[in-house]
Amino acid sequence: MMVSELFTRIEKKHFDNIYLILGKEEYIQEKVVKAFIECIPEEERAMNISQYDMEVNLLTDVLGDALSAPFFGERKLIIIKRPLFLTAESKKTKLDQNVDELVNYIKNPEPRTILLFVAPYEKLDERKKITKQLLKNATLVESGYASENDTLQEVKKTISRNGYTIEAKAYELLQIRTEGKLSLIMNELPKLFLLAYKTKVINEEMIDRMVARTLEQNIFDLGKLVLSNKIAVAIEMYNDLIEQHEEPLKINAILIGQVRLLLQVQILQQHGYAQGNIASALKVHPYRVKLALQNSRKYSRKALSEKYAGLVKLEEQMKSSQRDAGKLFQLFMLGYFSEKK
Template sequence: MKISELFTKIEKNTFDNIYLILGKEEYIQEKVIKTFVKCIPEEERAMNIGQYDMEVNLLTDALNDALSAPFFGEKKLIIIKRPLFLTADNKKAKLEQNTDELLKYIKNPEPRTILLLVAPYEKLDERKKITKQLLKSVTLVESGYSSEQDTLKEVSKIISKNGYTIEAKAYELLKIRTEGKLSLIMNELPKLFLLAYKTKIINEEMINRMVARTLEQNIFDLGELVLNDKVELAIEMYADLIEQHEEPLKINAILIGQVRLLLQVQILQQHGYAQGNIASALKVHPYRIKLALQNNRKYSKKILSEKYAGLVRLEEQMKSSQKGAEQLFQLFMLGYFSEKR
């Protein structure tokens, strides 16, 4: 089920017993939670809404609450956040959860309880018995990354509601700084509202002042230098990043990820995939796919493959060689880790 369909059903006061909200867009998930909360009368919320974080609370406690009848009300809402037991990263969990109890609850849910599982993950481990059963039995709502159009619509609505406007160039820069992610944009807006309090107009200078560049954006620029064989500039920028105490292996991992994405997008595009289909297939934010499609016009598959292989060899050298990271990066830029050598 899409988010829009969910909101339509809630407006009609039509509810299912169990929902699974899946996706990494935090803003959308919080909006879903707030919408469900509003369905419980305000005077009943203290007794008929329970929130449980699976990193600090037991699943057993949440389900016991779900099984109990509403207190002087028609229905109750139980929210289970961060169900790590549904993913392949369950080893990272601080608590061991009894998922057999959830399997029992799925078969016989309390009809007056709305159980909302909020999973802020890109994907679940579908090999697990509990995950398979959930996906078969409950209402799955995917809160994946918003499209560029939906993001613009939501951001424009919030800006207008607060009595502000944003210049076109400022919005473009804001998208770049936040990688087009709706949650990140929404996090930045309160600071921008304060800065633009007098004029009520958010401009490009304000974005530059308040919204910092991320490490990934700096490394994106480095990646452009690498792919264009700008040897001196790339070495200089790499040295600056090291001076800022960035980890060499982390820098290299992000570079590898960027080049890999360009390769994947180029291959899928050659097979007839459209922008939206590529984003869904790779589970990557649509804005990153848009940038990759724009950049792919500059580079051949051969160049991307060679740089990718060179970066993988650079990582191997970083882990095994006695040479320093800057020296190894210089050798990489000079072609010492290419297949030709």
């Protein structure tokens, strides 16, 4: 089910017993949670709305709550956040969740309880019995990354509602600094509103001043230098990142991911995939795909493959030897980890 369809059903008071909100877009998830909360009369919310964090709370407590009747109300709402037990990452938590209890509840839910799972993950582990049962019985609502146009419309609407405007170049820079992610943009707006309080116009200088560059953006610039074989400048920028106490393996992992994305985008585009289809197929934010499409045209598949292989060998050297990371990166830039070496 699309989020827009869910909002329509909520407005009409058409509810199912179990919902699963899946995806990485926190802003959309928060809107969904707020819409469900507003369905419970304000005077009943204290007694008939519960929230549980599954990295802290036990499923046994959640289900005990779910099975109890609403307190002087028509229905109760139980919000279950971070259900890590639905993913392949569940071993990271120390809590031992009794998922068999949940499987039994899903098969026979309490009719006056709305169970809302908020899963901020790209995917679930569908090999698990509990995940299979939930996907079979719950109403799945995907809160994946918003499209570029949907993001623009949502941001403009929020800015206008607060009595502000934003210049075109300012919005472009805001997109770059937040990688086009709606949740990150919305988190930055309150600071920008304060800065633009007198003029009511958000300009490029305000974005540059208030919205910091991320490590990924710095490494994106490094990646362009690497792919363009600008050896001296790339080595200088790499050393600057190391001096800023960035981890060499983390830098390399991000570089590998960037080059891999360029390769994937290039291949899928050659097979006739459009930008939106590529984002869906790779489960990557549409803005990252847009940038990758723009940049992948500058490089041949052979060049990208060679750089990718070299970065993988660089990572192997970093993990297996005691040599200085800066020296190893220099060797990589000089071609010592290429196929012919």
